[in-house]
Amino acid sequence: MFNRLLAYFLSIVLLVACSSQPQQPTLQPTNTPTLTRSPTFTNIPTPTITPTLKRSPTFTNIPTPTITPMPTPLPMAGPVTKNGMTRLGKGWINDLTFSPNGKLLSVATSIGVYLYQVETMELISFLPSDAFVKDTVFIDDKTLVTGAxxxxxxxWDIDxxxxxxEVLQRKDPVVALGVSKDKTILIIELDGNGASGSVNVINWDRVNPENVYKVSSEYVFNGEYSSVINVVVLGTWMDNIILVDTKKMKTTTTICSGxxxxxxxxxxxxxxxxxxxxGDKAQIILxxxxxxxxxxxxxxxxPSTSDLAFSPDGKLLVxxxxxxxxxWNVETTELVNTFDGATIATFSPDGLLLVTVSSDGNLILRETNNGNMIFTIKGFASIGKTTFQGDSMASIQGLEGMSVMDIAGGGSGFYSLDWGSIIFRDISTGEITxxxxxxxxxSRVSSIxxxxxxxxxxxxWEIxxxxxILVIFDVATGERLQTLxxxxxxxxxxxSSILATGATRDHILVIWxxxxxxxxxxxxxxxxxxxxDPYKKSLVFSPDGSTLAILSDKVILRDVSTGKQIKILESGLDPDLGFRNFPDSDTGAIGQFSPDGxxxxSTWLVKITDDFSVWENAKGVIILWDVIKGEKIxxxxxxxxxxxxxxYSTDGTLLATGAKDNTIIVWDAKNGNQLKVLQGHSGAINSLAxxxxGKLLYSSSLDGTVIIWNLDQLLP
Incomplete structure (x- = not known):
C-alpha cells in the first residue's frame, strides 16, 4: 500500500508515450453483480469466495460537510503546525486505510496523517510528520501505526x-507496514543506498528488540502483507513481483517477472x-x-495502472x-463500472464504500454499488516546484525528483517527473487562478x-x-509569445529584455x-x-545587468555586452563532489547577487564522509564573495x-537558504551570522522568496506544500 502515488507518476509517462496507440472501445457500465458461485478456472484450484456484498449504505439527508482547515481559514491551507507559519496545500496522498470497524479513514500524506470520521468525513485529527508518511496500518480501532x-x-493512540x-527509529525508509495476528508489527524497509540496496522485513513486538531479516537484494517500491497466509508481496524496481514467506523470512518465488x-x-x-x-499489451492477471x-x-x-484493490469479499477488483x-467482476472478469481517473483506491471493511484519490488531488468517498459520490474533499494536489513573483506563484504540476530511496524524506531523486502544465496560484490563498x-x-516542463x-x-519543455524548447508566455494573457x-x-x-539559456546539446550559453x-x-x-545535464540554476545576472555569473565549484564572471571573461572566483572546493550529490541536476551550484551588486x-559542497556507499556523501555550504575585489569572504x-x-531580501540585509535536509536557514547577510533555522517542511526545499x-518568506518543497513564514514573529 506504500506510496502508490509513485506508481501513478510513472504511469503518466507511459500513458502519454502510448497515446498514439489505437484506443480501446468504451465499455458501458453495468449494474454491480450479485455473485452466487465461486469462479471456475479450468484445471486450476478454485479460490474460496466469501459471501456477497451487503446492500448499499444509505446516508439520508446528510449534507456535504464544510471541511474547515486547522486552524487557518485559507481555502487551500493544510494544518498550521507552528506559530508564525501558514501552509498552503495538504500534501500529496500516499496511502488510504480504514479502521477495522470502518468508522475512521486514515489518509497518509507527505506531511502527516489525516484522520476522518467516515460517516461525515469530518477531520478529527492530524498527526504531523517531519518526513513523508508512506503507509499506515490499524492494530485495532484505537491504535494506528505509521511508517515514514x-x-x-x-x-499512536487515536482514541x-x-x-x-511508541517510536521505533531506524535509518532506512519504510516502504510498507503490516500487523500479524498476534499484533506484531511488520515493517518493510529499504536497506542501503542507490539502486543496489536490499530489502528488510522487521518484526517488532514492541516489547523485545526488533528482529531484522534481509529478504531480497532487489530494490522495491511497494509491499503488501497478508497475516492470513503469512506472505509479503513486493514490487521491485526491476518490474518483478516477488513473494516472501514471513515464517521463514525468505523470498520463495518471483511470481510475475518483467x-x-x-x-x-x-x-x-x-x-x-x-x-x-x-500500452496495447497491458493486462490484468489473477x-x-x-x-x-x-x-x-x-x-x-x-495503457497503465497505478493501483489495484480487492473488495473484502474478493468478488470485485478496482x-x-x-x-x-x-x-471488475473477479469471477467473470467483466467490467462492472467506470468512474473518473484516480491514483489510489481502497474499499471499506464491509465493501459498501470505495474511497479514491482523483488525479487532481481530490479525496472522494463513493458508494460501491452505484458509484454515487457521497463526499469530496479538495486540496491534496501537490504544489510542484514553484517560482514566486509579487502576489502570484507559478508551479510545475506534479512532483519532481520524488524517490523512495531518500533516507531523510527529502527527495534524493533517482528520476525526475515534472509534467505538462504550469499552474498559477494566488500567493495568499493557494487557489489556482x-x-x-x-x-x-x-511535452513536459522542467524549469520556469x-x-x-x-x-x-x-x-x-521537453518534447x-x-x-x-523554450517557451515564453505573457503572464497577464497566457499568450505564447516566443518559442526558441x-x-x-x-x-x-x-x-527583462534578454534571456540567458543553455543550448540543447552542447551546453553553450546563448543570449536571446x-x-x-x-x-x-x-x-x-x-x-x-x-x-x-546542466545545473539548472547556475546562471545569474548582476542587478545592473552588465555581468553574468556562471556557477559551479567556481564562479566565472562575464561581461554581458561583449561576452568577455571578467574574472574567475576560485572556491578551492572539490569539483568532483557535484556528480555524486546532485543526482537530479537541479540542485547544483546556485547563487544570487546582493541587491547592491x-x-x-553561491553554493557548493564539502565532504562529510569518505564512505562512497553513502549516496550523498557531502553537505552544502554557502560561499560569500566580494565581487569588486574578486575575493572569497x-x-x-x-x-x-x-x-x-x-x-536575498529586497534590502539585502537577510539571506535565506534551503536544502535537502528539509530546513531553511535565515542568515544576517552582512556578517554571515545564523539568525534562525526554520523547520516545517517534510521534503527538500525547492524555492524561496x-x-x-521582507516581512514574509515563501518556501515551496518536495512535500507538495508552500509555507508562508512570518519573520516578524520568528526572527530574534
Missing part, C-alpha cells in the same frame, strides 16, 4: 486526543492480482497464490489510472522563471523525451533578445554540467545536505 521515509515507525505510544506493475492480495490471501505489460499459477488474465483497457477507475499548457504532444517585472514567464531552441538553465536580465526572439552574437562559453553568494555552514534554494517588505 526517514525510517520512523510510530504507534479521543491522539498521543504517541513489466509487472501494480498488485493486490485478496483479503483471504487466495488470489493475487497483478498488472503486466504497457494468480492462485498457493499454486502460483495463473487463474486468468484479461486485457486492461488502460484498477486505477490517470483517466479511468475501473471496477489559471493554467498554461503547450500544444505539442508528449519569471522576468524581473513579472510580465513574462520563461519555461523549458517526446528528446528535443527541448534551448535548454536549462534560464535567467532573465534585470530589465526577448522582443525579436533572435540570438545575440555573443559568446559566453558553456554551462557547467553534471553527467551531461557588491556581493555574490567566507564559507558558511549550517545545512547537513546539498543546498537547493537561496534568496522574500515578500517585497
Amino acid at each position: 521515509s526517514n525510517g520512523t515507525t510510530t504507534v 479521543s486526543r491522539p498521543k504517541v505510544l 513489466e509487472c506493475g501494480a498488485f493486490a492480495l485478496s483479503q483471504n490471501g487466495d488470489i493475487l492480482a497483478t498488472t503486466k505489460g504497457w 494468480w492462485d497464490i498457493t499454486s502460483q499459477k495463473v487463474l486468468t488474465k484479461f486485457k486492461n483497457p488502460e 484498477s486505477t489510472s490517470p483517466t479511468e477507475l475501473n471496477l 489559471h493554467t498554461y499548457n503547450i500544444s505539442e504532444e508528449n 522563471a519569471f522576468s524581473s517585472d513579472g510580465k513574462l514567464l520563461a519555461s523549458v 517526446n523525451y528528446k528535443e527541448k 531552441k534551448g535548454s536549462d538553465p534560464i535567467a532573465f536580465s534585470p530589465d 533578445d526577448i522582443a525579436s526572439g533572435e540570438k545575440l552574437p555573443i559568446s559566453l562559453g558553456v554551462v557547467p554540467a553534471r553527467g551531461g 557588491e556581493m555574490l553568494v 567566507a564559507i558558511l555552514e549550517g545545512h547537513s545536505k546539498p543546498i537547493t534554494a537561496l534568496t 522574500f515578500s517585497p517588505d
Whole structure:
C-alpha cells in the first residue's frame, strides 16, 4: 500500500508515450453483480469466495460537510503546525486505510496523517510528520501505526486526543507496514543506498528488540502483507513481483517477472492480482497464490495502472489510472463500472464504500454499488516546484525528483517527473487562478522563471523525451509569445529584455533578445554540467545587468555586452563532489547577487564522509564573495545536505537558504551570522522568496506544500 502515488507518476509517462496507440472501445457500465458461485478456472484450484456484498449504505439527508482547515481559514491551507507559519496545500496522498470497524479513514500524506470520521468525513485529527508518511496500518480501532521515509515507525493512540505510544527509529525508509495476528508489527524497509540496496522485513513486538531479516537484494517500491497466509508481496524496481514467506523470512518465488506493475492480495490471501505489460499489451492477471499459477488474465483497457484493490469479499477488483477507475467482476472478469481517473483506491471493511484519490488531488468517498459520490474533499494536489513573483506563484504540476530511496524524506531523486502544465496560484490563498499548457504532444516542463517585472514567464519543455524548447508566455494573457531552441538553465536580465539559456546539446550559453526572439552574437562559453545535464540554476545576472555569473565549484564572471571573461572566483572546493550529490541536476551550484551588486553568494559542497556507499556523501555550504575585489569572504555552514534554494531580501540585509535536509536557514547577510533555522517542511526545499517588505518568506518543497513564514514573529 506504500506510496502508490509513485506508481501513478510513472504511469503518466507511459500513458502519454502510448497515446498514439489505437484506443480501446468504451465499455458501458453495468449494474454491480450479485455473485452466487465461486469462479471456475479450468484445471486450476478454485479460490474460496466469501459471501456477497451487503446492500448499499444509505446516508439520508446528510449534507456535504464544510471541511474547515486547522486552524487557518485559507481555502487551500493544510494544518498550521507552528506559530508564525501558514501552509498552503495538504500534501500529496500516499496511502488510504480504514479502521477495522470502518468508522475512521486514515489518509497518509507527505506531511502527516489525516484522520476522518467516515460517516461525515469530518477531520478529527492530524498527526504531523517531519518526513513523508508512506503507509499506515490499524492494530485495532484505537491504535494506528505509521511508517515514514526517514525510517520512523510510530504507534499512536487515536482514541479521543491522539498521543504517541511508541517510536521505533531506524535509518532506512519504510516502504510498507503490516500487523500479524498476534499484533506484531511488520515493517518493510529499504536497506542501503542507490539502486543496489536490499530489502528488510522487521518484526517488532514492541516489547523485545526488533528482529531484522534481509529478504531480497532487489530494490522495491511497494509491499503488501497478508497475516492470513503469512506472505509479503513486493514490487521491485526491476518490474518483478516477488513473494516472501514471513515464517521463514525468505523470498520463495518471483511470481510475475518483467513489466509487472501494480498488485493486490485478496483479503483471504487466495488470489493475487497483478498488472503486466504497457500500452496495447497491458493486462490484468489473477494468480492462485498457493499454486502460483495463473487463474486468468484479461486485457486492461488502460495503457497503465497505478493501483489495484480487492473488495473484502474478493468478488470485485478496482484498477486505477490517470483517466479511468475501473471496477471488475473477479469471477467473470467483466467490467462492472467506470468512474473518473484516480491514483489510489481502497474499499471499506464491509465493501459498501470505495474511497479514491482523483488525479487532481481530490479525496472522494463513493458508494460501491452505484458509484454515487457521497463526499469530496479538495486540496491534496501537490504544489510542484514553484517560482514566486509579487502576489502570484507559478508551479510545475506534479512532483519532481520524488524517490523512495531518500533516507531523510527529502527527495534524493533517482528520476525526475515534472509534467505538462504550469499552474498559477494566488500567493495568499493557494487557489489556482489559471493554467498554461503547450500544444505539442508528449511535452513536459522542467524549469520556469519569471522576468524581473513579472510580465513574462520563461519555461523549458521537453518534447517526446528528446528535443527541448523554450517557451515564453505573457503572464497577464497566457499568450505564447516566443518559442526558441534551448535548454536549462534560464535567467532573465534585470530589465527583462534578454534571456540567458543553455543550448540543447552542447551546453553553450546563448543570449536571446526577448522582443525579436533572435540570438545575440555573443559568446559566453558553456554551462557547467553534471553527467551531461546542466545545473539548472547556475546562471545569474548582476542587478545592473552588465555581468553574468556562471556557477559551479567556481564562479566565472562575464561581461554581458561583449561576452568577455571578467574574472574567475576560485572556491578551492572539490569539483568532483557535484556528480555524486546532485543526482537530479537541479540542485547544483546556485547563487544570487546582493541587491547592491557588491556581493555574490553561491553554493557548493564539502565532504562529510569518505564512505562512497553513502549516496550523498557531502553537505552544502554557502560561499560569500566580494565581487569588486574578486575575493572569497567566507564559507558558511549550517545545512547537513546539498543546498537547493537561496534568496536575498529586497534590502539585502537577510539571506535565506534551503536544502535537502528539509530546513531553511535565515542568515544576517552582512556578517554571515545564523539568525534562525526554520523547520516545517517534510521534503527538500525547492524555492524561496522574500515578500517585497521582507516581512514574509515563501518556501515551496518536495512535500507538495508552500509555507508562508512570518519573520516578524520568528526572527530574534
